[in-house]
Amino acid sequence: MSITFNDYYQQIRQKQRREGLLWSAAILVVYLYSGHIAEFSWQVIWQGVPHFFDYIDEIMPTLHLSVLFADGHTKGSLAYWGYRLHIQLPLLGQTIAVAIAATILSSLFAAVAAFPAATNTQTHRLLRYVLRAVAAFCRTMPELAWAVMFVMAFGIGPIPGFFALALHSFGTQTKLFYESVEVASDKPVRGLRALGATRMERMRYGLWPQVTPTFLSFTFMRLECNFRQSTILGLVGAGGIGQELMTSIKLDHFDQVSMVLLQIIIVVSVLDYLSGKMRHYLLEGTRP
Incomplete structure (x- = not known):
């Protein structure tokens, strides 16, 4: 007995509704159980909401319009608020340099490792598993854990931060990159194989042009993440501006906490703007 299209469509819709309800119920149960394990309490939330902005109010500087542009010895002036800028700005530049260096190095290595780690590049299974295992280990270890290890090895400074960011970024970028390679279209690869192209040529001319935009997007995104993480x-x-921030917090120099946070916000915003412009220029070859 033949089935009409409308009947078939209704069967599929009913099946999708049932599966959707089951998955929604399962997710809700997991969500509620997670909240129970985490000791989530609406009472604590309700009591804490009125004090949510207390810390922000505490770190805000005291500025007076009458002396706003006075010298650095006058309380309430901008110069008095930024009296440590000559120390903070070099540290901020150091943080930016570390983030850029770690991002470039990790992305280059990840781009190389992504192709043999992908399942659609006919790489030896052992090599693929080894690369994936190394990448998983690098990204599983938090940046703070890597940083502690390198601080114990190299001492306090930007070098531990660089290695910590580079290793964690390599693990993260490798996963993102090889997943991008795996979802690329295989039609160009099949065409090149029919023409007798080698495996390297198939990856270079069949896969690389497809994944380049995605690689660039992930790299720019990782740059922003690395700066915040640093x-x-x-x-x-x-090292870097983070050390100045932690020192200000420990010493209760709340005005300097707000100054450092303001610098971080400005740099993140500028990086976001410039990365969008650079991505547009590199992918389209024209100025936006």
């Missing part, structure tokens, strides 16, 4: 690494002495 500020946290100052907690363990990995």
Whole structure:
């Protein structure tokens, strides 16, 4: 007995609804159980909401319009608020340099490792598993854990931060890159194989042009993440503006906490803007 299209469509829709309800119920159960294990409490949330902005209010500088542009010895002036800028700005530049260096190095190695780690490049299975295992280990270890290890080896400074960011970024970028290679279209690869192209030529001319835009997008995104993460690494002495931030917090120099946070926000915003412009220029070859 033949089935009409409408009946078949209704069967599929009913099946999708049942599966959707089952998955929604399962996710809700997991979500509620996770909240129970984490000791989530609406009472704590309700009591804490009125104090949410207390810390922000505490770190805000005291500025007076009458002396706003006075010298650095006058309380309430901009110069008095930024009296440590001559120390903070070089540290900020150091943080930016570390983030850029770690991102470039890790992305280059990840781009090389992504192709043999992908399942659609006919790489030996053992090599593929080894590369994936190394990448998984690098990204499983948090940046702070890597930083602690390198601080113990090399001492306090930007070098531990650089290695910590580079290793973690390599693990993360490799996974993102080889997954991008795996979802690339195999039609160009099949055409090149029919023409007698070698495996390297198939990856170079069949896969690389497809994944380049994705690689660039992930690299720019990782640059922003590495800059933000490098500020946290100052907690363990990995140098940069993060160390200045942690020192200000420990010494209760709240005005300097707000100054450092303002610099971080500005740099992240500028990086986001410039990365968008550079990505547009590199992919399209024209100025936006």
